[in-house]
Amino acid sequence: MASCAGTSSMGECPRGLHEECGVFGVWAPNRDVSRITYFALRALQHRGQDSAGIAVGNGKTVLVRKDMGLVTEVFKDEDLQAMQGKVAIGHCRYGTAGAKGWESSQPHLSAINDVIIALAHNGTLVNFDELRRELIDAGVPFRSSTDSEVAARLIGYFTHATSHLRSGIRKTMQMIEGGYAMVLIRENALYAFRDPHGIRPLVLGKLDEGEWVVASETCALDIVGATFVREVRPGEIIRISDDGLISEEGLPPRQTAKCIFEDVYFSRPDSVQDGKSFYKVRHDMGAQLAREAPADVDLVISVPDSGTPAAEGFAAELGLPYGTGLVKNRYVARTFIAPTQSLREMGVRLKLTPLADVVAGKRILMVDDSIVRGTTSKQIVRMMRDAGATEVHMRSASPEVVWPCFYGIDTADQNELISANKSVEEIREYIGADSLAFLSVKGLMSCVPKTGYCRACFTGEYPVAISEKYWGDHFLPGNRPRNLYPDQVPDVSFPPSSQE
Template sequence: MLYGFKDRELNEECGVFAIWGHENAAHLAYYGLHSLQHRGQEGAGIAVTDGETLRFHKNTGLVNDVFTRAALDDLKGYAAIGHVRYSTQGESNYANVQPLVFRSQTDALAIAHNGNLVNAHALRTQLESQGSIFQTTSDTEVLAHLIKRGRGSNFIEKVKRALRMLKGAYAFVLLTENRLLVALDPHGFRPLALGRLGDAYVVASETCAFDVIGATYVRDVAPGELMVIDGSGLSSERFSPVNERAICSMEYIYFSRPDSNIDGINVHSARKRLGMALADEAPVEADVVTGVPDSSISAAIGYAEASGIPYELGLIKNRYVGRTFIQPSQELRERGVKMKLSAVRGVVAGKRVVMVDDSIVRGTTSRRIVRLLREAGAREVHVRISSPPITHPCFYGIDTSSSSELIASNHTVEEIRRLIGADSLAYLSIPGMLKAIGRDPGQHPCGQCLACFTGRYPTEIDDTALPHKKERLL
């Protein structure tokens, strides 16, 4: 998919970053968040501690817009947590921008979260009946109330008890005046990695954040693991028994940056293998292969390499059109695709084109891109998708809330082909996807969440208890 163009078809919730033990913690957090910007563009924030006081700065908008040099200089401290946000649960406003910071008479706590809690509504109802007053509509705030009301001999025990009450996908970083806590849900839905920068510890949603600040990858945070980092160093324990690993398949297919490694697997290499597997499963006679920028380029290269059909830049992304481009009229909305994406007439005119994309969610964008290629003179357009059909909604942090939004849930492949105007359409199979990524397709569990393809969810889902998420249609 095209970051910043197809973002209204499929979105992941956010990214987190944390650092402990560095004199320029806020500045490094800024660079880390900048490398995670693709995971959320609605808001950004950083909280820091100097050992005595928690300070924070956050706002809606992109990282570059939220943080000025003066704002970063005011965030003095040796430890920081940061967050970039895309809202799936909770409105898109300042109050919901993270880190969320809570203060009492005795201490303070900042929380940043990637994922989605499927029992947040039930927990919130329970907490409100007990007297809790919520300041945001974000599911992340539930954890703070559970910790404050929880039983336990100390703060760590209260955190562990609170985490065990949560269901769904979560990667948490929590900062107090004198310690950093890191927790990953028992299934490990979301990526989370630990690194080192000299004597400092670094944690990030993706390893690409380590590269930009010069940190070294150490290992992935384990599902059900709670890390505590303070003046004594790092300690680790489990707050939950080990469950079946179920990392989101879309992290490999679409969300993560190509230069990141997840669970020991490089994202670019995995996507290239997805394209090669797709060429084996769905060959076609054509003249050129092109990918939809940016996340489908790796798969398109793999398809071209395996098929022997030349790869060309048939689609070009306009990188100077902002994500918040205002379209004040229906005519401009219809022309919006051309503002962000152009077909290269000299490459596709008169050619049989294989257009490789990573997924089709609602189908609106695929139809417009096929039309772009035809208007540029493409003789045939064959669409190849480097993932299986998305037939079920995700409740773990992706912005698809119901089957009615998903074109593959309501139409056959042939019907979708006609709807998007392609000459042919093919998806990658689930076994082909797993093998290409680096999993054993015959193994159970395979280590990945396949719920959006199969409808088999790793956790219990109470759909009636989940607030309806806002639709984001082009």
């Protein structure tokens, strides 16, 4: 895992918590599917700014355009006009498993005899290295080192062997392990499938009769005018074509383990899960944090933008004033022009500016969505003091991130996580705050919808077994993953195919 693509509100690129990828698919033979996909990717841009791509099936073949950059940088009007068809998928990426570069951008293409497929993936496969070696030994070529291309090549490999695309998908799902939500097209059909724990999000929506969309979040449905129908079920395969929507079980669903950081940070506040907006979830988290760790201060502010709902909830719960103490510059999140060394050393000051006339002479409490590595929090506390704040108190609207994630979040090394190395008091001293507190795991879980969650980053209990050959030196000495279901590590060996 781990190329940097964009920065979070914590501004810790290349060491911060980064977004996941966003995927989208549409089946609408009488509509401009490439343009629909373009606008859906605009809605999902917060999930990745590294690269973007769209693939379109026109009934005869699959066309793809992808490149490094934001959606608006990759696609011009003439590009979309040239990509007409009945079905499309799109992807916006931040780097997880594999190298950063054009070859790693998605969708990935794979040929199955005369059939071209394109696949887009959100998540990380924990056993992709072994699978890639098996495929290379079987004579399958690769253009990148990503786990997503491994999935595309596996599907092509097994489809060639079975002469049936859904069988190829089903067999691939039996081989891969990790968190994934994938969308795939051939020239005349759309497919969508999800890992059996439901770690990575994927929802189904409807445009009109016989017109369907799938997306990482409901905000993408809203922007294209689709109505939410339901989540894609864990382990489910959906196929949409002229024959309509067909659903089947690719794998039996396992214990549900949705990524808790979708609630904490990743998903857009206006997206909805289980009937509740993520804004409301985060507002409730702030209120719960206020009950657990109140403070006698003059003003509550947020680290924008992801900390804002929780800061509002914190202030409302205690009846404290809420204000804007930091202004975010949204135009420095990504650039092809490297800053000078002196600007580079300014770090977070490129993104956040304190309002001295708001914070000067006041006791300030700042709420952030999470504290992962601590470097940005340290800089922001210093900025507040330089701006004249008499006290600076810090609150995290998530519990302490102690364990690395292997399912699609860029926190793969435990030694980089400040809570794995320091006590709360030591962290407080390191960032220079007058007080520091984290939301408890129990408090967090009281705020989210009552469904199963992966909380491995807080507890070290991993729903998808992590083999030692994969996690290697990602853990501090003496630590190892607590695999909840160790018997679910798959056999990655498979017989040779006749594929050339």
